[in-house]
Amino acid sequence: MAPLLEEGIKIVEDELHQGGIDVSWSKITSELKKSLDKDTFQNWIKPIYFESRIDTSLTLSVPTRFLRDWIIKNYASVIKKAYMDQGHSIDKLAILVKENNDRIIPGTEVIYEDKDDEEDTYYDDISAPLDPKFTFDNFIVGKPNELAYAASQRVAQSEVVSFNPLFLYGGVGLGKTHLMHAVAWNIKKRNPKKNVVYLTAEKFMYQFIKALRFKNIMSFKEQFRSVDVLMIDDVQFIIGKDNTQEEFFHTFNTLIDKKRQIIISADKSPADLDGIEDRLKSRLGWGLVADIHPLTYELRLGILQAKAEHKSLTLEQEVIEFLANKITNNVREMEGALNRLAVHASIQNSKISVDLVKDVLKDLLRTNSRKITIDEIQKKVVEHYNIKLSDMHSPRRSRSIARPRQVAMYLAKSITTRSLPEIGRKFGGRDHTTVIHAIKTIEEIMVNDPNLAEDIELLTRILQTS
Ligand code: ADP
Numbered sequence: 068m069a070p071l072l073e074e075g076i077k078i079v080e081d082e083l084h085q086g087g088i089d090v091s092w093s094k095i096t097s098e099l100k101k102s103l104d105k106d107t108f109q110n111w112i113k114p115i116y117f118e119s120r121i122d123t124s125l126t127l128s129v130p131t132r133f134l135r136d137w138i139i140k141n142y143a144s145v146i147k148k149a150y151m152d153q154g155h156s157i158d159k160l161a162i163l164v165k166e167n168n169d170r171i172i173p174g175t176e177v178i179y180e181d182k183d184d185e186e187d188t189y190y191d192d193i194s195a196p197l198d199p200k201f202t203f204d205n206f207i208v209g210k211p212n213e214l215a216y217a218a219s220q221r222v223a224q225s226e227v228v229s230f231n232p233l234f235l236y237g238g239v240g241l242g243k244t245h246l247m248h249a250v251a252w253n254i255k256k257r258n259p260k261k262n263v264v265y266l267t268a269e270k271f272m273y274q275f276i277k278a279l280r281f282k283n284i285m286s287f288k289e290q291f292r293s294v295d296v297l298m299i300d301d302v303q304f305i306i307g308k309d310n311t312q313e314e315f316f317h318t319f320n321t322l323i324d325k326k327r328q329i330i331i332s333a334d335k336s337p338a339d340l341d342g343i344e345d346r347l348k349s350r351l352g353w354g355l356v357a358d359i360h361p362l363t364y365e366l367r368l369g370i371l372q373a374k375a376e377h378k379s380l381t382l383e384q385e386v387i388e389f390l391a392n393k394i395t396n397n398v399r400e401m402e403g404a405l406n407r408l409a410v411h412a413s414i415q416n417s418k419i420s421v422d423l424v425k426d427v428l429k430d431l432l433r434t435n436s437r438k439i440t441i442d443e444i445q446k447k448v449v450e451h452y453n454i455k456l457s458d459m460h461s462p463r464r465s466r467s468i469a470r471p472r473q474v475a476m477y478l479a480k481s482i483t484t485r486s487l488p489e490i491g492r493k494f495g496g497r498d499h500t501t502v503i504h505a506i507k508t509i510e511e512i513m514v515n516d517p518n519l520a521e522d523i524e525l526l527t528r529i530l531q532t533s
């Protein structure tokens with residue numbers, strides 16, 4: 068082709084490569100759609116928007132920073148290579164964040180840098196780093212986590228595999244990852260030669276996809292099948308990801324057959340992991356399944372005390388109790404609260420009072436106000452007045468039943484965010500005007516009847532702190 072003509076074509080092409088249109092980009096995405104599994108494509112490639120390609124400089128945009136970073140880390144090299152395959156070399160690949168696919172957020176551009184050794188070393192470290200703070204010493208034990216703790220200790224200390232796998236499950240921030248790391252530290256300390264591998268199911272999946280992509284599946288398999296102890300965290304992540312599940316299942320079976328210890332964590336019990344194949348589900352439940360229950364008040368107190376002490380943060384009992392009452396969901400939030408208070412204590416010489424805590428942790432305390440249900444309200448009211456639960460729904464109007472029912476409706480309105488019709492429905496399908504009437508009645512009586520006012524206060528407190 069004559070150089071001039073070539074130049075001309077290039078200019079036309081460049082014009083085409085702006086404002087969201089690039090023939091090559093369309094081709095590349097349809098290629099990737101074929102080569103990646105469905106979820107991966109949907110989650111990571113689909114949201115990418117083509118911005119421009121000028122000479123060897125390619126700019127893409129995505130709706131969030133998280134996506135940007137993830138794509139830079141995992142898919143930028145793939146995209147670059149795909150362009151290469153189409154005959155275009157890309158020297159600079161930048162991804163920026165565009166809100167609602169509309170407004171570029173300034174300063175969000177990140178440029179991808181080649182890592183030449185990626186293909187060679189990608190499987191070097193299949194284990195994720197362990198957090199040095201996550202040890203058994205730092206773990207506070209109470210009723211809700213004693214089984215999980217004991218089982219983890221057992222796995223860490225015994226030379227023979229007694230239950231396999233150990234399956235830990237429970238809500239967010241209750242110490243699953245902490246326990247797994249503690250086991251890993253312990254085993255490594257006793258026996259540094261042991262190949263202990265800890266990683267999240269998400270990372271397992273990406274290692275696997277990478278191996279597929281680089282046609283390295285054999286060494287991937289070998290890597291995983293030669294470990295002594297395998298820990299996979301947050302296994303719920305592979306729900307619905309069929310290929311990954313399949314591979315995981317094989318890895319799992321091989322290791323179990325070889326009597327290698329496996330520890331799995333998830334947010335639900337094996338049986339409740341919807342979207343995981345039945346045969347995998349049942350195998351996950353073969354060993355010991357240990358549930359970490361929601362934190363009790365006692366355990367929250369214990370954890371707060373230990374963590375405050377660890378940070379050399381002096382808190383009065385009253386403050387600790389306040390926190391234990393208010394921050395109920397998970398330990399991570401308790402740590403966050405203590406960190407903030409520690410900062411305050413260090414810049415401000417005054418003592419930390421409950422009022423100060425309320426002020427400093429305003430946002431945290433708001434999101435922690437537990438969601439109380441109408442069912443719970445009815446239950447507590449019924450207990451308090453010693454009537455039957457069915458009385459809450461029944462049409463009976465005798466005072467001894469109608470009054471508690473009105474109290475419950477009043478509480479439903481004042482503590483929950485349910486609407487009047489919703490509340491009415493929960494009380495035997497009553498009309499919303501009945502609910503309004505109940506609320507007005509209680510408000511009026513409370514003014515002159517300190518007993519009722521006390522009842523309401525007491526019930527509110529019981530509901531909010533149970
Ligand atoms: P999960 O993996 O269940 O979501 P993590 O193990 O990440 O929770 O725990 C969240 C945070 O809370 C970590 O910093 C961890 O050290 C801390 N933590 C959780 N449970 C306890 C406990 N019983 N004693 C001390 N710290 C805990």
Ligand code: MG
Pocket residue numbers: 243244245300301
């Ligand atoms: Mg975790």
